[in-house]
Amino acid sequence: MATGLIRPAGALDAATALQPYRGPWSARHAAHLLRRAGFGGSADEIARYAGMSASDAVESLIRFPDTSSLPEPPDVYDPRPLFASFIRGDKTQRRALFMQARKASGASIRSMREWWLDRMLVTPAPLQEKMTFFFHGHFTTAALQKGVWPSYVYAQNQLYRAHALGNLRELTMAVSKDPAMLLYLDNADSRKAHPNENYARELMELFTLGHGNYTEEDVRQSARAFTGWSINRRTGEFFFNHRTHDDGVKTFLGRTGNFDGADIVNIIYEQPACARFWAGKLLDAFVYDGAEPPLVDAVAALIRKHDYDVAPVVSTLLRSNVFYSPRAYRALVKSPVEFVVGTHKAFGLRRIEPRSVPALAQMGQVLFSPPNVAGWPGGQNWINSQTVISRANFVASMVNAPVMAQSTLARMPLDAHAAARALADAILQGDAPPESYAQLEAYLDGAGTSALGALSAENYEERARGAAYLTMAMPAYQLA
Amino acid sequence: MKRGNFLLGAISGITVVANADHVFARALADATLPGLPGSSDRVLVLVNLQGGNDGLNCVVPHGNPQYYQLRPALAIPKNDVLAIDGNLGFNPTMRSLKAMYDKGMVAVVQGVGYPNPDHSHFRSTEIWQTAVPERYEHTGWLGRYLDDANLPATNLFNGVALAQVLPEVLISTKTDVPAVAQLQGYGLFSDRNAAARHTFTELVSDNRFPFTSPYLAHVAEIEDHAQRGSEELPRLVAGYKTDASYPATPLGRSLALAAQIIGSKVGTRVLYVQHGSFDTHVSQKATQDRLLGELSDALKAFYDDLAAHGNDRRVLTMTFSEFGRRIAQNASNGTDHGEASPLFLVGGGVKGGMYGSLPDLAQTNMGNLRFTTDFRQVYATVIERWLGRPSRGILGGEFGTLPVLA
Known part of the structure; x- marks a missing residue:
C-alpha cells in the first residue's frame, strides 16, 4: 500500500505560486x-x-447570486414545544414525550441530509455551499447527541452559510455562541465553580491554532472566560448567564485581564499561529494537502493582510498559478459527498436519488454526523476496500436507475469509439490512460464475447450504462 | 427498464484468465497446500458488544448486598445466578459460557476502563477502538498492530472485519482490511457481469494517466484489492464444512463465517465481529438477557466448530463494550451510561478464571464503577502474549500484561 505523498517533479515556485494564472x-x-x-x-x-x-x-x-429563494428543509424538528410541555407532566409522560421527540428528530435529520445534498446539487452558488460544507467539517457538531436537536443543527448550518465567504474571526465568535456548538462541546453547562474545558480546548486545538500553540494553562484560563456562555433551554437561544460566569482576572496567551469569551476569540486571532493554521486548512481543502511551508506562509500573510476575510483569500487561491499547476491537479481524494453530488452532476440530474443517503453512510460520510469533533480525517482515509466497493456499487445502482433515461447517457453516440470518447471526456475530462479508452471502446463493442454483438440500438442502453459505470470506477474519478 | 440494466447482461461468453502468479490462483490450484503464510498462526477475534453492556448483570456480584439495594427490580436473584463462587456468577442465560468457564476456557477481567471516562457512545467507542483516550486518533489499535506485524503484504486478508463498514479499530495506515458483512452480496455488483468485471480489472491496472497525483497509485491499488479480495474470499472459503449449530442470529452468522475463514487457512490474523445493541436504558432485562444468551450460545458453537477443525487452541476471542452501565437502576427498569465493566477472553489458549477486581460498589465515581484494570493492559496482554509483538509502539506506552494466557 502506498504511503506518503508523491508530488509531481519540480520544486514549488513560492514567489509566483499565488500570482494569477x-x-x-x-x-x-x-x-x-x-x-x-x-x-x-x-x-x-x-x-x-x-x-x-x-x-x-x-x-x-465568489460574487455568487442570492440563494434565499432555494427551498428550506421540509422537516426541521423543533424541541421547544416539548420543553414547554415538560413543565407539566410527570416523569413517565416526560419520558414518553422524549422518546417521541427522538424519533421525530431522527426522521427530521434524515430528511435534512437529503435536503442538503439537493441544495449542493442545484444551488447557483456552489462556492457558498462548498464553504458551508467545509465549515461543517471544521467546526463540527454531531446531531442527536448531547441535546443537539435538528433545529439547532439547521441554525448552525445557516450560520455557516451566512459566513461562507465572510470573516473567520466573526464566524468563530458566532460559533462560540451557537447553541448546537455550546451543547456539543459542553460549554452550555460550564460554570464558574466547575469550568468545562471541552470547548476552550477544541477552539484552540481544532478550530483556530493547532496543537503546540497554547499551553494547558491557556486552556484552563480560557475555559474560565467562557463560563456562563450557555443557552436558554426554553427558547433554544444563546444566553449569557452572568451568575455562572467567572469575571475574575485571567492570563491567556501572555495577556492579562477580566476576559470573557469574546476577548479570548480576539486574542486568538491576534496570534500569527492562527493565520498559519487557517492557511493550512484552506490549502488542504482547496489546493492540495500538506502544502510546503513557504506556501503556507504566503497564504498566512494574505489572511493577515485581509484581516481574516475569506473571500479575497479564497479568490486568490482559486485564481493562482499553484491552483492550476500539476501539483494541485487531481491531488485531492473526493470526499463521499463530493463523489455522490458530483456523480449526479455528471449525469445532468437535478434531484438527489434517495439511495444516496444510505450509500454515503457506507462510504463513510454522514452529513450532520461527523465521527468526532475533529471532523472527517479525509484524504487517504476515504479509500479502503470497503469504501471503494461502496463507491462503485453506488454508481452501479445509479446507472441502472430509471432516472437515467433522462440523463446525459440517453444522448450518447451510437458508435463505440465515439461513445468511449464522449464518456471519458464528459466524466473525466479526458483524464484517462489511452489504454482505458481502448478498454471502454472494447466493452461498448462487446469485444471478447461471442454472445454479445457490437454496439447497436438494441443493446445501446445497457452498454452505455455499463460504460458510464466503468468510467466512474476508474481511479482518476475518485480524485478531485 | 430491465433491458438496460448492464448487471443483468450476459454472464457467459467471456473467459477471464486468472493471473497465474497470483497467490490465490496458486492456493486454489493446489488443494493440498497448507494454506497461505500465517495460516497456522494465532488469531484474535474481537467481539464488540455495542451500546454499553451492563457488566453487573452479566458477571453478577450476587454476594454483594449493595448490588441488590441499588437494583431493586433489576438485580438477578441469587438463586438464578450461575454461581462461580460465593460472590460472583454469570447471568442465567449464559449457561454455555459458564460450561466453557468450568472447562478453563474463559477468563473474566473485571473492572476494565480508562481514565476520565467519556459517557458518549461515539467517543467512548472511539477510545476503545483507537486505544488513545487523550486525543483524536484515527487509526485503531489492531490497525496499528497489522501495520507493525510484518504480515505478508500480498495477503488481502490479514485482517477481516465482519461488518458493513470498516470499524475504526482496524483502520491503519498501511494495511487494507476488507469489511464483509456476509459473503452473499459482498463485493462489486459489476463482477456479476463478465464483460464489466474484465473491463474493471483492466481499467484499474492502466496507469499511464495524463496527470500525476499523490493518491492515484494508492486508489488503483485499493480498487484492485477490493475486486480481487471480494472475488477470492468466497472462493477460498467455499470448501469449509461444519456441523456446529450456531444461533440463527447476526452474531451466530458472523462467528460461523469467522470459523470458516480461520479454517480455510487464508492467513487471517485478526477478525472483528459485532453484537448488540446493549444500550438498555429501558426495560433492560429482556434485551440484555437475549443478547447475552445469544453471545454465550454463539461462542459455544464457534469453539465447537473451531475444535472440530483443530483450531480452538489458536483462536483467542476477546469481547469489549464502550462502557458498563450505572450501578443503580433508573426509573424505567433500565440503566444509564456508566464506566468500568468486565470483558471476556475465550479460547483454548486462555488460563481460565477471574482477573482484576470488581470495582467497589460504594466508592464510586458519581454512581459509576471506577476502573480497576486499564483497558490498554488487556490490549498489551493480547498484543505481546498472544500476537507476539511489542505493545509499546502500538499503544504509545507501557501498560504491563496480565497472566491470563497459557
Whole structure:
C-alpha cells in the first residue's frame, strides 16, 4: 500500500505560486475549478465556465447570486414545544414525550441530509455551499447527541452559510455562541465553580491554532472566560448567564485581564499561529494537502493582510498559478459527498436519488454526523476496500436507475469509439490512460464475447450504462 | 427498464484468465497446500458488544448486598445466578459460557476502563477502538498492530472485519482490511457481469494517466484489492464444512463465517465481529438477557466448530463494550451510561478464571464503577502474549500484561 505523498517533479515556485494564472483555459481547467469550488460540474456548467476567462469564472463563483429563494428543509424538528410541555407532566409522560421527540428528530435529520445534498446539487452558488460544507467539517457538531436537536443543527448550518465567504474571526465568535456548538462541546453547562474545558480546548486545538500553540494553562484560563456562555433551554437561544460566569482576572496567551469569551476569540486571532493554521486548512481543502511551508506562509500573510476575510483569500487561491499547476491537479481524494453530488452532476440530474443517503453512510460520510469533533480525517482515509466497493456499487445502482433515461447517457453516440470518447471526456475530462479508452471502446463493442454483438440500438442502453459505470470506477474519478 | 440494466447482461461468453502468479490462483490450484503464510498462526477475534453492556448483570456480584439495594427490580436473584463462587456468577442465560468457564476456557477481567471516562457512545467507542483516550486518533489499535506485524503484504486478508463498514479499530495506515458483512452480496455488483468485471480489472491496472497525483497509485491499488479480495474470499472459503449449530442470529452468522475463514487457512490474523445493541436504558432485562444468551450460545458453537477443525487452541476471542452501565437502576427498569465493566477472553489458549477486581460498589465515581484494570493492559496482554509483538509502539506506552494466557 502506498504511503506518503508523491508530488509531481519540480520544486514549488513560492514567489509566483499565488500570482494569477495566465495559462491556457479549457474544459479541463473549468472542471477542476468546479470540483474544488463546488461539487463538480454538469456538462453544461463545465462548458459555460470553459467559455469564460479564468478570472471571470472565479469571479462568478465568489460574487455568487442570492440563494434565499432555494427551498428550506421540509422537516426541521423543533424541541421547544416539548420543553414547554415538560413543565407539566410527570416523569413517565416526560419520558414518553422524549422518546417521541427522538424519533421525530431522527426522521427530521434524515430528511435534512437529503435536503442538503439537493441544495449542493442545484444551488447557483456552489462556492457558498462548498464553504458551508467545509465549515461543517471544521467546526463540527454531531446531531442527536448531547441535546443537539435538528433545529439547532439547521441554525448552525445557516450560520455557516451566512459566513461562507465572510470573516473567520466573526464566524468563530458566532460559533462560540451557537447553541448546537455550546451543547456539543459542553460549554452550555460550564460554570464558574466547575469550568468545562471541552470547548476552550477544541477552539484552540481544532478550530483556530493547532496543537503546540497554547499551553494547558491557556486552556484552563480560557475555559474560565467562557463560563456562563450557555443557552436558554426554553427558547433554544444563546444566553449569557452572568451568575455562572467567572469575571475574575485571567492570563491567556501572555495577556492579562477580566476576559470573557469574546476577548479570548480576539486574542486568538491576534496570534500569527492562527493565520498559519487557517492557511493550512484552506490549502488542504482547496489546493492540495500538506502544502510546503513557504506556501503556507504566503497564504498566512494574505489572511493577515485581509484581516481574516475569506473571500479575497479564497479568490486568490482559486485564481493562482499553484491552483492550476500539476501539483494541485487531481491531488485531492473526493470526499463521499463530493463523489455522490458530483456523480449526479455528471449525469445532468437535478434531484438527489434517495439511495444516496444510505450509500454515503457506507462510504463513510454522514452529513450532520461527523465521527468526532475533529471532523472527517479525509484524504487517504476515504479509500479502503470497503469504501471503494461502496463507491462503485453506488454508481452501479445509479446507472441502472430509471432516472437515467433522462440523463446525459440517453444522448450518447451510437458508435463505440465515439461513445468511449464522449464518456471519458464528459466524466473525466479526458483524464484517462489511452489504454482505458481502448478498454471502454472494447466493452461498448462487446469485444471478447461471442454472445454479445457490437454496439447497436438494441443493446445501446445497457452498454452505455455499463460504460458510464466503468468510467466512474476508474481511479482518476475518485480524485478531485 | 430491465433491458438496460448492464448487471443483468450476459454472464457467459467471456473467459477471464486468472493471473497465474497470483497467490490465490496458486492456493486454489493446489488443494493440498497448507494454506497461505500465517495460516497456522494465532488469531484474535474481537467481539464488540455495542451500546454499553451492563457488566453487573452479566458477571453478577450476587454476594454483594449493595448490588441488590441499588437494583431493586433489576438485580438477578441469587438463586438464578450461575454461581462461580460465593460472590460472583454469570447471568442465567449464559449457561454455555459458564460450561466453557468450568472447562478453563474463559477468563473474566473485571473492572476494565480508562481514565476520565467519556459517557458518549461515539467517543467512548472511539477510545476503545483507537486505544488513545487523550486525543483524536484515527487509526485503531489492531490497525496499528497489522501495520507493525510484518504480515505478508500480498495477503488481502490479514485482517477481516465482519461488518458493513470498516470499524475504526482496524483502520491503519498501511494495511487494507476488507469489511464483509456476509459473503452473499459482498463485493462489486459489476463482477456479476463478465464483460464489466474484465473491463474493471483492466481499467484499474492502466496507469499511464495524463496527470500525476499523490493518491492515484494508492486508489488503483485499493480498487484492485477490493475486486480481487471480494472475488477470492468466497472462493477460498467455499470448501469449509461444519456441523456446529450456531444461533440463527447476526452474531451466530458472523462467528460461523469467522470459523470458516480461520479454517480455510487464508492467513487471517485478526477478525472483528459485532453484537448488540446493549444500550438498555429501558426495560433492560429482556434485551440484555437475549443478547447475552445469544453471545454465550454463539461462542459455544464457534469453539465447537473451531475444535472440530483443530483450531480452538489458536483462536483467542476477546469481547469489549464502550462502557458498563450505572450501578443503580433508573426509573424505567433500565440503566444509564456508566464506566468500568468486565470483558471476556475465550479460547483454548486462555488460563481460565477471574482477573482484576470488581470495582467497589460504594466508592464510586458519581454512581459509576471506577476502573480497576486499564483497558490498554488487556490490549498489551493480547498484543505481546498472544500476537507476539511489542505493545509499546502500538499503544504509545507501557501498560504491563496480565497472566491470563497459557
